[in-house]
Amino acid sequence: MWELIRANKQKSLMLFFVMGICLVVLGYFIGGAYGGEEGTFFGLGLALFIWIFMSVISYFSGDSIILKMSKAKRVSPNVHPQLFNVVEEMKIAANLPAMPKVYIIPDPAPNAFATGRNPQNASIAVTAGLLSKLNRDELQGVIAHEMSHVLNRDILFMTFSGVLLGSIVFLSHVFLRSMWYTGGRGRRYSSRSKGGGQIQMIMMIVAILMAILAPLMARLLYLAISRKREYLADATAVRLTRYPEGLASALEKISSTDLNLTSANKATAALYIINPLKPKGSKLSNLSSTHPPIDERIKVLRTIAGGANYINYQNAFTKIAGRGRRSNIIPSSAIHDKKNIDLRTIAKPEPAGTKKGVRDLGDLIRAVNKYVFISCLCGMKMKIPPGFKKTEFPCPRCGRINQVPIAELAVLAGVTQGLEKQHPQKETTPVHKQIFAYHRTGKSWESFNCPCGSAKQLSPAFNKDFFYCNKCGRKIEVKS
Amino acid sequence: MIMLFVFIAIVVLVFMFIGFYNSLVRLRNQVKNAWSQIDVQLKRRHDLIPNLIETAKGYMKHEQDTLKAITEARSKAMGADSVGEKSKAESALSGAMSKFFVVVENYPDLKANQNFLALQEELTSTENKIAFSRQSYNDQVLFFNNKIQMFPSNIVAGMFNFKQEDFFELEDKTERAVPKVDFSS
Numbered sequence: 001m002w003e004l005i006r007a008n009k010q011k012s013l014m015l016f017f018v019m020g021i022c023l024v025v026l027g028y029f030i031g032g033a034y035g036g037e038e039g040t041f042f043g044l045g046l047a048l049f050i051w052i053f054m055s056v057i058s059y060f061s062g063d064s065i066i067l068k069m070s071k072a073k074r075v076s077p078n079v080h081p082q083l084f085n086v087v088e089e090m091k092i093a094a095n096l097p098a099m100p101k102v103y104i105i106p107d108p109a110p111n112a113f114a115t116g117r118n119p120q121n122a123s124i125a126v127t128a129g130l131l132s133k134l135n136r137d138e139l140q141g142v143i144a145h146e147m148s149h150v151l152n153r154d155i156l157f158m159t160f161s162g163v164l165l166g167s168i169v170f171l172s173h174v175f176l177r178s179m180w181y182t183g184g185r186g187r188r189y190s191s192r193s194k195g196g197g198q199i200q201m202i203m204m205i206v207a208i209l210m211a212i213l214a215p216l217m218a219r220l221l222y223l224a225i226s227r228k229r230e231y232l233a234d235a236t237a238v239r240l241t242r243y244p245e246g247l248a249s250a251l252e253k254i255s256s257t258d259l260n261l262t263s264a265n266k267a268t269a270a271l272y273i274i275n276p277l278k279p280k281g282s283k284l285s286n287l288s289s290t291h292p293p294i295d296e297r298i299k300v301l302r303t304i305a306g307g308a309n310y311i312n313y314q315n316a317f318t319k320i321a322g323r324g325r326r327s328n329i330i331p332s333s334a335i336h337d338k339k340n341i342d343l344r345t346i347a348k349p350e351p352a353g354t355k356k357g358v359r360d361l362g363d364l365i366r367a368v369n370k371y372v373f374i375s376c377l378c379g380m381k382m383k384i385p386p387g388f389k390k391t392e393f394p395c396p397r398c399g400r401i402n403q404v405p406i407a408e409l410a411v412l413a414g415v416t417q418g419l420e421k422q423h424p425q426k427e428t429t430p431v432h433k434q435i436f437a438y439h440r441t442g443k444s445w446e447s448f449n450c451p452c453g454s455a456k457q458l459s460p461a462f463n464k465d466f467f468y469c470n471k472c473g474r475k476i477e478v479k480s
Numbered sequence: 481m482i483m484l485f486v487f488i489a490i491v492v493l494v495f496m497f498i499g500f501y502n503s504l505v506r507l508r509n510q511v512k513n514a515w516s517q518i519d520v521q522l523k524r525r526h527d528l529i530p531n532l533i534e535t536a537k538g539y540m541k542h543e544q545d546t547l548k549a550i551t552e553a554r555s556k557a558m559g560a561d562s563v564g565e566k567s568k569a570e571s572a573l574s575g576a577m578s579k580f581f582v583v584v585e586n587y588p589d590l591k592a593n594q595n596f597l598a599l600q601e602e603l604t605s606t607e608n609k610i611a612f613s614r615q616s617y618n619d620q621v622l623f624f625n626n627k628i629q630m631f632p633s634n635i636v637a638g639m640f641n642f643k644q645e646d647f648f649e650l651e652d653k654t655e656r657a658v659p660k661v662d663f664s665s
Contacts, residue, residue, distance in 0.1 A: 085602070092613050
């Protein structure tokens, strides 16, 4: 595994270097086109400044910007225990030093991505649609794929090269636009000597050429590498889970939807496990796509035989993609690791009753958005939004007055706040020491809900002043 | 002049000696750390089982034998000390558990119990965590044992009495493959 990470790092550095030179040369010629020989240094400086400035920002807060942009919300384990379990399993399998932060994007389109500076500060975000669609094995495959991006240090590399690409595109865009509006007449004639003008002329032509070509080249390079990394992450995911079928069927399910992830855009598309922006069916998209064709990924995963090591993935890939193409997905140093890792071929039985429907998806999205669920005695399930102020709420079906668990709403908000600030949860009065008063309306059978949500019934024969809730331990005073 | 060479040679040897010793100690600590990872998960499984039995007891009146087998396997596993004993006892426990989950199929009420579902998810996850941490433990042990056996670090290992560690083999292949159960019906 370590050889692979090292090879990956070297490649990242190479790409970084090539793209950096691209940017600097572009800056040099653009500067030359405007200000002659002195201009070249100015342009060079400007290009470097943009690059460094953006890199620093993306290093320190790139992950939080990306997470905000994709509307991901940090969640606590009780929103989706299975997701947290699976992430922890993969953390153990990948031997990561710390548990990645877990985010859910409240969107019905299934997708996932990972981001972060290094394995110590990684974040994994999945959409609610993904969670409602996949079973445990498939979810494990997807999380393993994301964990591989963390493990192979792809997350930092993708952010950095994305920023670099952005700088190049930005510079050439500004330049071409200014050419468009000034008709290329800029400050060209203000130069002092004729020779200078000629050099500037040449500079100008080269700059225009560069401005058109550099973003194209850089983008193609970036895309080629990002596609390769998807294969690599698939290979690592298989190595971690030993179960290629999980990831394969997850990819199949994810790709079969028509839903578009609304919060994704061109800048973040490369991060996701499959391209969230569906290209409108053209063959050219193969070259300009951030992701390898999904059918091929699935086919490769299903062809793997004999073991879960990298060499098995490489063999399967060669079989599918053919020898004609240059098809070394895995760096040769990692192939030498010939240790045989057994594949798991049998699906783990799903816990019973986990059939998921549209309603569950809605509930999950609400849970991410900090709704509180209470159930009325008549069986009605009510969803209370986080900003709800009233303490009582009549059931829309039977008209019973239900207690709104204000404390729970506050605690939920508090928990998430605590998560964001990395502070431990503030201490509140323990539930079993709280007192809740209920006023009897008559002498017959009466039902109400304890603030914890459990249903209580009072018989006509009840004559004590209080009793304890058997679920939360609260003291419930009964007043007539 | 010769004295100087001898001196340098001795210094180099001493440093090599220290290096081998330190790397052996580091590896042994890594093995211990990996083992504690497994131990945490095994403990978690032992803690979850009583809850599971408690939940299932009411529903499974006719399966007292299955439940008893789990309880016995659990107490045996908790009593085990060495790595070898533990791997045997834990695989017996795993076997009892997988039998239990097959039997559960006949009890739709139990399968619908929210509490039971949550427990089942926790147990599945714990089993997975055990499997994954077992893999990393075995990798570490292999590394450590190789170092102890190979020249020249075996000299240092012999002098300071570094002992080879046991692998943690949970079950044979037939047991590892969880019986396939169709849930669609």
